[in-house]
Amino acid sequence: MILSKLQSLWNQRPFHENIFKQILALKIWVCFWVVFQHLSVSLEWNDIQQISGFLAVFIIISGLLIGLAPSWAYRLFTSVPFAIAQLVFMAASVALGTLILQELKFSEYLDIYGSVWWGDLPLVLVRYAFAYDLYRSLWFLSLLALLSASTLSVAWKRRPYTLPRGGFLLVHLATSVILLGGLMGKFGFVRAFNELQQNQPVTVFWKVKGPDPNDWKNPFSLPFSVRLDQFEVIKHDPEYRLYAFTQPDGKGGFEDNPKSYDAEAGFKTRLPLTWKRLEILQALPDGLNRSTWFNDVTAPENPVLQVMLGTGTPNPLLGFLVAQDLRTQRFNDPQGRFSLLFNEEFKPRDLSRFKRSEPKSHLVQLTFAGKTFDKEFKKGSIWDFPVFKLKMVRLFNDFPFKNDPNGRPVKVETVPPELRGNWAELELITNDGQQAKILLSARNPEFSKSLNAGNLPPGLSLQYKISGEESFSNFVVFSKNDMKIRSIENGQILKESPLVLDRPFIFKNGFSATPLSLLLNARVDGKYIPNPQARPILERNPAVQVTLSDPRTGKAETVWLDGREAKPTTFFDKKIGLIYRLKDQEARDFRSKITLLDTSGKILAQKQISVNDPLVYEGLWFYQSNYNPEDPTVSGIMVVYEPGLWVTYFGFAMIVIGTIWMFYLKPIFLKRSGRLTK
Amino acid sequence: MMNLYFNFAKAEMGFQIMLIAYLGACICYAFSILRSRYEATIYQIARFLFLLGWCLNVYILIERGIIAGRPPFKTFYESLIYFSFLFGLLALSIEWFKKIKLLGFLSLVIILSAELFALLKQDIDIVTVPPALNSGWFLPHVTIYFSGYSSVTVAFVLSILALIRTGTINLDKDSFWARALGRQEVNFEELHRDWVRIGYLFLLGGLITGGLWAKFAWSDYWAWDPKENWGLISWLIYGVVLHMHHTSFLKGRAVLKVSAASWFLILFTYFGMSYLPTKSQSMHIYTEPLPPEEGKDVKGVNREMY
Numbered sequence: 001m002i003l004s005k006l007q008s009l010w011n012q013r014p015f016h017e018n019i020f021k022q023i024l025a026l027k028i029w030v031c032f033w034v035v036f037q038h039l040s041v042s043l044e045w046n047d048i049q050q051i052s053g054f055l056a057v058f059i060i061i062s063g064l065l066i067g068l069a070p071s072w073a074y075r076l077f078t079s080v081p082f083a084i085a086q087l088v089f090m091a092a093s094v095a096l097g098t099l100i101l102q103e104l105k106f107s108e109y110l111d112i113y114g115s116v117w118w119g120d121l122p123l124v125l126v127r128y129a130f131a132y133d134l135y136r137s138l139w140f141l142s143l144l145a146l147l148s149a150s151t152l153s154v155a156w157k158r159r160p161y162t163l164p165r166g167g168f169l170l171v172h173l174a175t176s177v178i179l180l181g182g183l184m185g186k187f188g189f190v191r192a193f194n195e196l197q198q199n200q201p202v203t204v205f206w207k208v209k210g211p212d213p214n215d216w217k218n219p220f221s222l223p224f225s226v227r228l229d230q231f232e233v234i235k236h237d238p239e240y241r242l243y244a245f246t247q248p249d250g251k252g253g254f255e256d257n258p259k260s261y262d263a264e265a266g267f268k269t270r271l272p273l274t275w276k277r278l279e280i281l282q283a284l285p286d287g288l289n290r291s292t293w294f295n296d297v298t299a300p301e302n303p304v305l306q307v308m309l310g311t312g313t314p315n316p317l318l319g320f321l322v323a324q325d326l327r328t329q330r331f332n333d334p335q336g337r338f339s340l341l342f343n344e345e346f347k348p349r350d351l352s353r354f355k356r357s358e359p360k361s362h363l364v365q366l367t368f369a370g371k372t373f374d375k376e377f378k379k380g381s382i383w384d385f386p387v388f389k390l391k392m393v394r395l396f397n398d399f400p401f402k403n404d405p406n407g408r409p410v411k412v413e414t415v416p417p418e419l420r421g422n423w424a425e426l427e428l429i430t431n432d433g434q435q436a437k438i439l440l441s442a443r444n445p446e447f448s449k450s451l452n453a454g455n456l457p458p459g460l461s462l463q464y465k466i467s468g469e470e471s472f473s474n475f476v477v478f479s480k481n482d483m484k485i486r487s488i489e490n491g492q493i494l495k496e497s498p499l500v501l502d503r504p505f506i507f508k509n510g511f512s513a514t515p516l517s518l519l520l521n522a523r524v525d526g527k528y529i530p531n532p533q534a535r536p537i538l539e540r541n542p543a544v545q546v547t548l549s550d551p552r553t554g555k556a557e558t559v560w561l562d563g564r565e566a567k568p569t570t571f572f573d574k575k576i577g578l579i580y581r582l583k584d585q586e587a588r589d590f591r592s593k594i595t596l597l598d599t600s601g602k603i604l605a606q607k608q609i610s611v612n613d614p615l616v617y618e619g620l621w622f623y624q625s626n627y628n629p630e631d632p633t634v635s636g637i638m639v640v641y642e643p644g645l646w647v648t649y650f651g652f653a654m655i656v657i658g659t660i661w662m663f664y665l666k667p668i669f670l671k672r673s674g675r676l677t678k
Numbered sequence: 679m680m681n682l683y684f685n686f687a688k689a690e691m692g693f694q695i696m697l698i699a700y701l702g703a704c705i706c707y708a709f710s711i712l713r714s715r716y717e718a719t720i721y722q723i724a725r726f727l728f729l730l731g732w733c734l735n736v737y738i739l740i741e742r743g744i745i746a747g748r749p750p751f752k753t754f755y756e757s758l759i760y761f762s763f764l765f766g767l768l769a770l771s772i773e774w775f776k777k778i779k780l781l782g783f784l785s786l787v788i789i790l791s792a793e794l795f796a797l798l799k800q801d802i803d804i805v806t807v808p809p810a811l812n813s814g815w816f817l818p819h820v821t822i823y824f825s826g827y828s829s830v831t832v833a834f835v836l837s838i839l840a841l842i843r844t845g846t847i848n849l850d851k852d853s854f855w856a857r858a859l860g861r862q863e864v865n866f867e868e869l870h871r872d873w874v875r876i877g878y879l880f881l882l883g884g885l886i887t888g889g890l891w892a893k894f895a896w897s898d899y900w901a902w903d904p905k906e907n908w909g910l911i912s913w914l915i916y917g918v919v920l921h922m923h924h925t926s927f928l929k930g931r932a933v934l935k936v937s938a939a940s941w942f943l944i945l946f947t948y949f950g951m952s953y954l955p956t957k958s959q960s961m962h963i964y965t966e967p968l969p970p971e972e973g974k975d976v977k978g979v980n981r982e983m984y
Contacts, residue, residue, distance in 0.1 A: 013927070080924045087921070091914040098904040098956050112955075135902040182900075191897065236806050243802065247684060257802045259688045272688045589809045611809035612895045623897050640897045648899065652886045659882060663875045 016076045022085035029146070033139040034129050040138075047136075051186055054138050058145050077153035086150060090143050097134035100125060103209075104132060144179050151175040164669040167661025170654045178651030184644025191640050192220035193625060195368070196228035198633040201597060205639050220639070224604055226622070229593040231635035233627065236588050240542045240563040242280070245577035246273045254577045263544045263580060276576060279547045281558070286535055287528035287543035289562065293320055295519040303480050304522035305342045307331075310504070310512040322522070323480060336417065338474040340513060346479030346486070354475045355491040359422060360468030362395060364440070367461045367628065377424060377464075388457070389429045393437075396423040400439060418444050421471070424464040428455060440464035445630075461631065476505070476513050485513070526560030544580055548572070590624050592635040609637075619643070685797045692738045693759075697793055699731035704786035711779050711858050721779065728773070728782065731789075732766045739763055746804045749817045751824075753805060758796035760820070762789045765828035772832065777860035784835045815891035822887055823909075826880030827944060830916065833873035834941035837934040840866035867934070874919055874937060881913045904956045908947040915940045 015021050036057065040050045065073040076082055100122045101112065109126050113119030125131035134140055151172040158165055192205030203225045207218040242263045245254035259272055267280040293304050302324055309317040309331075321342035322328040331340040343350075362377035375383050383390040399415045400423045412420070421443035428436045436455035440448040442464045449461065456462065475488040478499055487495040487507040497505060504512040528543040542563040548571045549556035557571050559578075566581035589610050596604040596617055607615040615622040619641055626636035686694065706724030710717050738759060742750040751760040769785030772778070807816075847855040849863065888906070889899035900906065919937045922928040951957055 017925075017927075080921050081928075084918050084921050084925070084928075087914045087918045091911045091918075094907045094911050094914075097902065098907050098954055101956050102902070241803070255684070257685065257688070257800055260802050273684060583803050584805055586806045586808050588806070589812060612813040612815075612891075614894060614897070621897060638897060645893075645899075649890075652889065656879075656882065656886060659879050663879065 013081075016072075016079045017081045019081050019085045019088075022082055023089060026085065026089045026143070026146075029142060030139040033142040034137075037130055037138040038128075048187060050138060051141070051183075054141060054145075058142070062149065074153060074157075077150045078157045083150060083154070086143070086147055090147065093134070093140060093143060096125070096131065100131050100134065102133060102135075106132075144182075148176040148179050162673075164666045164673065167658045167663070167666055170658025171662055172658075174651045174655035174658055176651075177654055178648050181644040181646075181648025181651055184647060185642050188643045189641065190220055191638065193636065193638045195628070195634050195636050196226065196592075196594070198228050198231065201225035201227040205637075208638075222620075222639070224596050224598045226637065226639075227595045227597060228635050228637070229595055231590075231592045231627065231632060233587050233632070234589040234591060235538075236584075236586060237537055238540075239583045240580060241583050242544060242546070242561070243579045243581065244271050244278060245568075245579075246271050246276075246575075248575055248577075252574070258577075258579075260583075263542070271576065274576065275550065275552055276572065277549050277551060278578075279549070280544055281547055282528075282545040284528055284530050284543045286531040286540035287562075288531050288541075289543075290527040290529055291524050291560070292527075293519055293522045294525045296521055296523040299521040299523045301520060302522045303342070303344060304519045305478055306516040306519075307340060307342075307478075308514045308516055309340070310514070312510065318516075321478070332472065336471065338476060338508060338511070339472040340476050340478075342478045343480065345481045346477060346484065351488065351491050351493070353470070354477065354488040355470065356473040357468075357470040358397070359442075359466035361466065362422075362424065363465040363467075364390070364392065364424065364426065365463040365465055366390070367463075367630075387431055390438075390462075391427040391429060393425040393427050396425070399423070400425065419447060422464070422466050422469075426462070430457075438462060442466045461628075474508055476507050478515065480518075485515075528560050528562075542580075546578065548576060548578075590627055590635070592624050592637065594622060594637065682794060682797055685800045689797065689800065690738070692734050692741065696731050696734035696738065697790075697797075699727045699734060700786055700790055700793065703727035703731060704783060704790060707779055707783035707786060711783060711854070714852050714857065717857060724779075724782065725774070728766075728770055728786065732763070732770055735759065735763045735766060742804060746806075748807055748812075749820065751820050752807055752811065753801045754799040755796050755801045757820075757824070758792045758799070761824055761827060762792045762796075764821075764824050765789060765792075765831050768828050768832050769835070776864065777862070778839075778858075778864055779860055780839060780858035781835060784838065785832075788831060788835070810895050813891060813895060815887060815894070819884065819887040819891055822880055823884030826877050826882075826884050827948065829873055829877035829880055830941055830944055833870055833877055834938055836866050836870040836873060837938040837941075840870055841931065841934050841938065867930075870934065870937065871923065874916060878913070878916045878920060881909070881916065885909055885913060904954050905947070905951055908943070908951070912940065912943040912947050915943055 010018075010020055012018070015025075033054075036054070037050065040053055045053065101109075104112075106126065109123060109132070113122045113126075122131065130137035130139065155169050155172040158168055161169055190207060191209070192207045194202055194205045196202055203222050205220045205222065207220050240263060241260045243258040243260045245258045247255040249255065261267065261269065261278075261280075263280055263283045265280055265283045268277065270277050293306070302322070304323070305321045307319055307321060309319070311317075311333075319331055320328070321331060321340065323342045323344045329342050333339065364375050364377055364383075366373045366375075366383075377392050377395065379392060379394060381392050383392070399410070399412050399420050401410060404410050419441065421441065423442065424440045426438040426440065428438055438452050438455060440452075440462055445463050448464070452462070473490050475486075477486045477488060478484075479486070483499040485497055485499050485505045486493050487505075489508075495507060499515055499518075501515055501517065504514040506512050526545075528545070531540075543560055544563075545558065545560050547556055547558045550572065555572070559569055559571075561567075561569060561578060561580035563580050563582065566579060568577055568579045570577045591608055591610040593606070593608045594615060595606045596615075598604055605615060605617045609615045609622060609624050611624050614624070621640045621642070623638040623640065624635070625638035628634050628636075686697070689697075703724050703726075706720050706727060710721040710724055739750050742756065742759075746752075751757045765785070766789055769781065769789070773782040773785070843855065843866065847853060847859075849856050849859070849861050885906075888909070892901065893899040915936075919933060919940060922933045922936060
């Protein structure tokens, strides 16, 4: 029943009106070009040769059709059902490219599609039908060519070209004009990229395929040089807002869409979904933190130890150690001599933690053309790049140089601390065989940058990163559970005595640490004062004092919230949360002032380019492409040359004017000519 | 459902009243269609509420635009409010002049769906735009594209009306259809065709302004980005709808069916991009700041497309 119905549908109409048969024909057409592309790949044709070959074969086929079956071809190419079949087929093909990820390696496709039951189809399409670069495949191009041929035939059919038909003509010609512009772009199109250093003119850019700079194999030389005069990141002024969370999720968190308020003194509101009221008592655009700790028996347990530290200087240091906060439980001597620690519990097996230890991981990080790569340091291993290799030579525990720049021997102890610590030695081997020694300091990337400046290609930066190390060897550990103070050096307990308030504990070189007070349920007594000095807007630390009150019980809680710290604070038994923080910190714009210079140094063009505002010089478009957040003196610039652009734009104008003409001007023209003939 | 209620409670007051007005208008339209009692009065209330809701819609947009200092269609939430403003404008004017109650009702159902979806996507911050969107092309491109979305949505409503209304009805007698059409004969097919044309033109304009902008911002007028591709696909299929009028055997109801189906492609272009496997390769990405969580970087951002 269904079969016979389908059969009748299939046979109902002649080929030039039968959309089903036409779609089948389009599939065969597409298969032909898939085979053709396989052939061209096996002949090792490049892109340009492929497209030229495609055009030649397409013209031969068209010639054959016109010569052998002109009326059949004309009827088919000017039939509306064929137009519909092509549009549907084209839409389906475009959709296919949004379902299959584009331009990956086959191994990546295997990872993505290999394990799913429907994965065979995309894999087959990727492997055999060029679906990994669908929009540039010849079979997709063949659909565009067919569309162009059809629209041209239709435009020819609608002769004579009277005024009312002008719109129709324009619209159908426009398709071919736009595609012609795109085709011209295929010949000679260049997209190249380089990272420009300030005041270092460059004539060579590296060709990249997509808008993302992802490979830099081929150079693109310009007949002039490009100089970066200045690069700047324009930021929005920071805006701090107060966020109120009123829906606890029962797991210690809150909803993810809190209501936010402008923090202005005197602001009052009822918080949504509760009866609690919020009032902002004070709002300081720039506040100084004058908070201290005090004991509050109703607060949750939070041990805090106040310690006085004597290191032989006239003024002893006073400070608080917070056991539950990893950041503030420890005080590190700025000169690296010792570290003070307050623990809730001391376990003998923790002893091994209290000694100097080497980093657990060593990474080399390479940044080039806006991309960052990491590799673990392995002695002797080689890191391969298209135009150079990096050999990992060795690691140093400390300052690697035996002599200073003048040749005098150096004692490690006299080296400034910022140059000590771990170092790594690499070797850069370029493709033309040149070798250069690279030394990187983990502690001081800036110094290693200037040290290696002469050896690294422009735009390339290297960093040595370590993690998991302990740089102290002397510790004074206060523990709450057994109320003891221990002096520990490299995992060995040197001295142990009870933790008694106001009794000095003497350790190493006569330094002393005296516990002054121990707060078991410590709470911050917040206090902020307006900063008397005017600071730049980016350095300010806004703070607000808010009161939350419950009108039904009369309870109220008042706290200070620090905008920079942005610490979430809860109220009324964790029923309500507040946070005062920066809204967002999206950059507003990236701007590079660039100058084009000819060989004699004459200025050819100069412009401050930014995102959305490129410099156009003789068909070359220079774009602000990316930047290096760690180095404000470099800017990623992309240059694009695209022949045929204006042809495409002309096609755009044609199709818009044509559509308006066809839909809205045609009836007017028809009416007028009708009146005339009357 | 609870989420909708929570978010409604947190929404700004203008939004709350707007939603209530739209909902009231929708209910009144339904009543004036279903019951003949007080039909004229309820109908006038419906129209008034529709207008009120729309005016508030304009008000929220302007307020947001002023606070943000940029056109208010950066996030999903904002774009949905902008859509309901543009679509509301078209639907309200058609209803105002042609007095087709059923069109008013169906349009309000769509507007309400958009607003409720907006409520789910409610953003906590009026975010600043990234440099790429900070351009003179932002306003015309989005406005033209959303006019296209709105026009084809009108065409969708009209195609549904044309499809469900079959045969002729005695308009003098009191019946469902007599009330629904405001006691007049309406040629939905012709009206539908007009709106497909308007939508087609605007979608084309959106594609082209997008291309011109992209040449300045991304260096390519066409980058085969998933969002661009789906914009192209829906435009091509509306092209199919327009061509179908010119065949002998695909005219009439088939056009309406294909047109109604095409609207779902538009819907997918608007909402569906984050379901595509290629979403990570899309440059039509928009940021939504994540709320701070304890122990987590408060400045972390979540990327979502619209």
